[in-house]
Amino acid sequence: MKKRLAVLAAMSAALCMSALTVNADEELTVIGFAQVGHESDWRTASTKSCQDVFSAENGYDLQFVDCDNDSQAQLDAVRGFIQQEVDYIIIDPIVSTGWDTVLTECEEAGIPVIVIDRTIDDSDKYAAWVGSNFKTEGLAAGEWLKAYAEAKGISEINALVIEGTNGSSAQIGRTEGFKEIADANGWTILDSQDGNFDQATGQEVMESYCKSYEGQFNVVVCQNDNEAFGAMDAMKAAGVSYGVDGDVILISFDACTAGLEYVMSGDINADFECNPLAAPFVEEVIQKLEAGEEPDKEVYMEEHWYVNEDILSSITVDGAEQPLTVVTQEIVDAQY
Numbered sequence: 001m002k003k004r005l006a007v008l009a010a011m012s013a014a015l016c017m018s019a020l021t022v023n024a025d026e027e028l029t030v031i032g033f034a035q036v037g038h039e040s041d042w043r044t045a046s047t048k049s050c051q052d053v054f055s056a057e058n059g060y061d062l063q064f065v066d067c068d069n070d071s072q073a074q075l076d077a078v079r080g081f082i083q084q085e086v087d088y089i090i091i092d093p094i095v096s097t098g099w100d101t102v103l104t105e106c107e108e109a110g111i112p113v114i115v116i117d118r119t120i121d122d123s124d125k126y127a128a129w130v131g132s133n134f135k136t137e138g139l140a141a142g143e144w145l146k147a148y149a150e151a152k153g154i155s156e157i158n159a160l161v162i163e164g165t166n167g168s169s170a171q172i173g174r175t176e177g178f179k180e181i182a183d184a185n186g187w188t189i190l191d192s193q194d195g196n197f198d199q200a201t202g203q204e205v206m207e208s209y210c211k212s213y214e215g216q217f218n219v220v221v222c223q224n225d226n227e228a229f230g231a232m233d234a235m236k237a238a239g240v241s242y243g244v245d246g247d248v249i250l251i252s253f254d255a256c257t258a259g260l261e262y263v264m265s266g267d268i269n270a271d272f273e274c275n276p277l278a279a280p281f282v283e284e285v286i287q288k289l290e291a292g293e294e295p296d297k298e299v300y301m302e303e304h305w306y307v308n309e310d311i312l313s314s315i316t317v318d319g320a321e322q323p324l325t326v327v328t329q330e331i332v333d334a335q336y
């Protein structure tokens with residue numbers, strides 16, 4: 001279970017008699033982390049957050065598996081952690097279903113599971129979940145567009161949506177939230193296709209949209225920044241202007257550093273943050289479990305709604321007033 005360094009300390013002492021700082025009583029907490037993949041800037045930041053917190057100098061041995069957006073590989077990785085008899089398992093689930101069997105195996109092995117970011121919707125056999133409310137993100141995008149259109153005197157919304165990986169809770173929630181506002185306001189969603197949260201697919205989908213819906217759309221919603229980067233390339237190539245000074249309003253999610261740079265330049269009108277820095281909160285969950293305490297089952301990350309123009313100061317989402325933040329260089333420099 002835990003890696004003891006006593007043998008290493010004895011070998012070190014025998015071999016080099018140096019003042020090695022290895023502490024014979026030190027134990028490393030072994031953590032298995034089954035990560036979605038490496039599809040986006042957001043994902044890179046999420047992985048780095050865990051690698052920074054669960055480092056050897058902090059007393060951890062992080063067993064990291066990049067599951068490359070492959071659900072079966074992710075289940076195999078979790079079973080591999082069970083075989084390794086790790087102390088804790090962290091999962092960012094590629095899709096939200098198909099989890100109860102393997103989580104039961106973790107429970108039977110006595111290994112606590114902490115879920116981050118996306119949700120598992122067909123089992124609650126985990127100690128805690130740390131992440132975002134994706135439907136709220138989608139509702140916020142819709143509420144912002146409603147207020148922005150009113151302020152700009154835009155009476156008709158014809159939107160194209162580039163969704164995230166199909167079946168992920170992020171795709172499900174953002175789609176549901178935005179569609180709820182669209183339906184309530186009589187907007188038209190001309191099409192809504194899977195962009196898989198990556199730039200290349202986002203560009204491919206937008207290229208197809210520019211051909212199929214030429215001259216018919218005035219809003220594009222990309223469910224993450226990397227899709228938006230691809231969509232911008234496609235619209236530029238098709239001669240479609242976008243952003244604050246363009247014919248098409250461009251909305252994105254994640255608000256990674258590069259995404260906020262495009263908000264500041266006016267290429268992206270609004271970017272709805274999804275905070276990837278979950279690891280410090282996961283460590284708090286582990287510390288509670290180590291102390292025999294019961295952690296909160298759900299821990300929500302703090303997130304902001306970023307815009308280019310200061311024509312609106314706030315929006316109302318689910319009855320709660322939420323501020324809008326105009327992007328500055330200082331904000332860009334501080335972003336993940």
Ligand code: GZL
Pocket residue numbers: 039040041042043117118132164170197223224225253254274
């Ligand atoms: C959302 C996260 C999504 C990001 C994408 O929490 O799972 O996956 O929005 C990432 O950038 O690929």
